[in-house]
Amino acid sequence: MAKVYFVGCGPGDPELLTVKAKKLIQKADVVVYSGSLIPKEIIKLCKKAELYDAAKLVREEIFEILKNSAQKEKLVVRLHDGDPSIYGAIREQTDNLKKVGIEYEIIPGITSFLASAASLGSELTLPGVTQTIIVTRAESRTKVPKREKISELAKHKATMIFYLSVHLISNIVKEAIKGGYPKSTPVAAVYRASWKDEKIITGTLGDIVKKVRDEKITRTAIIIIGDIVNPKSYEYSRLYDKTFSHGFRKAQVIS
Ligand SMILES: C[S@@+](CC[C@H](N)C(=O)[O-])C[C@H]1O[C@@H](n2cnc3c(N)ncnc32)[C@H](O)[C@@H]1O
Incomplete structure (x- = not known):
């Protein structure tokens, strides 16, 4: 079944990629990535993928690449900086993919x-x-x-x-x-x-x-x-207070 992965690759440090994101990037046949916000070290993980910099493309061109590649049963990754759900403009793509019968999955990233x-x-x-x-x-x-x-x-x-x-x-x-x-x-x-x-x-x-x-x-x-x-003052959490009972621990001190 044709499918496109919308993958969040975190804020920049390649070590902040999730294991799932890294595996998909390494296996992908086609990667459309968000140009300036994704470091070279992450792009280099694309071992065999055809690469497209989304910064140079318009919505319709990106959609055509995602759709045509998925229909050819290629592993397609739309790679986003941070998390795809935050200012990622993904809904317009996922809705259009659904209309042509292509599934999608979102892999969250550290925003x-x-x-x-x-x-x-x-x-x-x-x-x-x-x-x-x-x-x-x-x-x-x-x-x-x-x-x-x-x-x-x-x-x-x-x-x-x-x-x-x-x-x-x-x-x-x-x-x-x-x-x-x-x-x-x-x-x-x-x-x-x-x-x-x-x-x-x-x-x-x-x-x-x-x-x-x-x-x-x-x-x-x-x-x-x-x-x-830069807080001038704050309170300690109730959760770890010795007078506080919850489902996993009884209070050590009765207040
Ligand atoms: C189009 S939005 C994409 C946000 C991204 N999806 C996320 O979850 O971080 C781009 C904006 O995200 C923020 N941004 C992205 N990467 C950043 C980073 N490493 N450090 C600080 N801000 C960053 C900046 O405000 C930038 O203008």
Whole structure:
């Protein structure tokens, strides 16, 4: 049965590939990959595949390659940076494949905001600070629904993650402050998380714009806003508290 694999290859470091992703990449007959965001070391794992850089192709051309190759019973991989489900434009492809009777499977990958949190050494959901992560982007040529305006989302004062937006960081800061984050709120920008040339810039809503501009970072970065970046205080978790019982452990101390 003809099938296409949408494979997430993680944020960049080849050692962050899943075992499943690596096996598929090595066995693939055809690989369509997301150009600049996938390192050469990962592309080199394609031992025998015909390679196509998706950055140079339009939707219809990509679809034709996926469809024709799958119909010839080839092992076809559409290789995405990070995880395919995050800003990966896969739905338009999977729906069209279904229409012509081709199956698909998605292999998840480590998305770049998780690699960024790891590089920062941070926990994104810190008890006593926030239990919520909002993943979004600033509006540019791609429209963002009005109800998802940054100033509206910022009202929650949760951890906010921005993809595809570092070149718009001054708008993000303005909107975040308008929504209620104090100027002293910690912010991090992580450029090319997990790559050899990774850069981490930390600051506050008050000074991050200048710091990011000074480093000349205009693409391939994740912005994280919220107290979790540099918490003044937080609470210990209930889960590991000695007064807390749960299905796998009784409390050691009765509170
Ligand atoms: C088209 S989106 C694809 C996101 C990808 N599917 C993922 O899960 O990470 C591209 C954006 O992802 C972010 N990005 C991708 N790789 C990154 C990395 N290694 N470090 C920081 N940000 C990255 C940047 O915000 C970039 O503009």
